[in-house]
Amino acid sequence: MSDDAVPDFIRRLWRLPETPQQRGRKSTLDVETVVATAVQLADQGGLEAATLPKVAEELNVTAMSLYRHIGSKHELLQLMMDAASQPPGPEPAAADWREGLRSWAIDLWTLYQKRPWIPRVPIYRSPSGPNQTAWLERGLSQLASTALTAKEMLSGLTLLSGFVRQSALLQSELEEGRDGQDKAESERDYGAALYQVISAKRFPHLSQVLASEPLGDDPTNDDEPDRDFTDGLEVILDGLSVRISAAAL
Structure with a gap:
């Protein structure tokens, strides 16, 4: 497969060389910088902290200037997910x-x-x-x-x-x-409240489960x-x- 046959999104995912810019001033950004900044923002404040406007603000550029490097907001999310999903180091040998x-x-x-x-x-x-x-x-x-x-x-x-x-x-x-709230306490409260409002006639199986294995007790x-x-x-x-x-x- 020639380089020209590789879709732009795959090229960005694998950090293949970008198509040279034909006109205008050379960009100071690249895919790695944009994605690394977005991942850092997501690590600090969740996915909602890594929107295009917030990434652009962090890099001191316009949001439109990012599209040359990430294609679309959907592609940015996929680029972020892959970049942030590094596998752990060498895995120990498994018995089976x-x-x-x-x-x-x-x-x-x-x-x-x-x-x-x-x-x-x-x-x-x-x-x-x-x-x-x-x-x-x-x-x-x-x-x-x-x-x-x-x-x-x-x-x-x-x-x-x-x-x-x-x-x-x-x-x-x-x-x-x-x-x-503590998880066990929350589950006990949920189980106790639900048990009070359901009927064994309408929900016989759930009623039996709640009566025999109270949530939060394990x-x-x-x-x-x-x-x-x-x-x-x-x-x-x-x-x-x-x-x-x-x-x-």
Whole structure:
């Protein structure tokens, strides 16, 4: 593929040489500077702090001058997400695919805890940048020794990455809703209040759950990722295990 065949957005994601400017004064900006500034603003104040006008103000330029380097506001978000999604250092050798994927998912979860604005970025495209591609490659390497087809491996990673992303987003939104209240206390208050207003006749299963396993009564280990996340992760890995075993027959 020639350089001319590479779409401009992909060129920006991979920091390929930009098309030389034909007229006017040479720009003092580049993709790296614009994206790094936007990521810094998002790290400091969330996604709403990294709008085009705010990035332009930080760089002391006009918002229109940024479009030459980032294409559009949607592309800026994708550039930010990839730049901020650096995979961790060399991964330890995993005993098997399950341990490897568990580690992969927990590392991705940890990234989202460090930068909670990342899962808030709308998904407009499949993973295309170098960092997102590195995450995909690492996930595929855990499944390469199984009998899954290429399509099945990609489907499994799509499911797993979507679960991690949604879990992190849900946790972040619930924390905002608690407004400083302790998680266990908030869950106990929620469970107790809901139990008082529902009827066993109309909601027999939920009523039984609330009566037998009160929310907020299951202590979590502060040294581990959130228990709701890890429990759900194991359910997905259980499902993949069944598929992998069936593929090996």
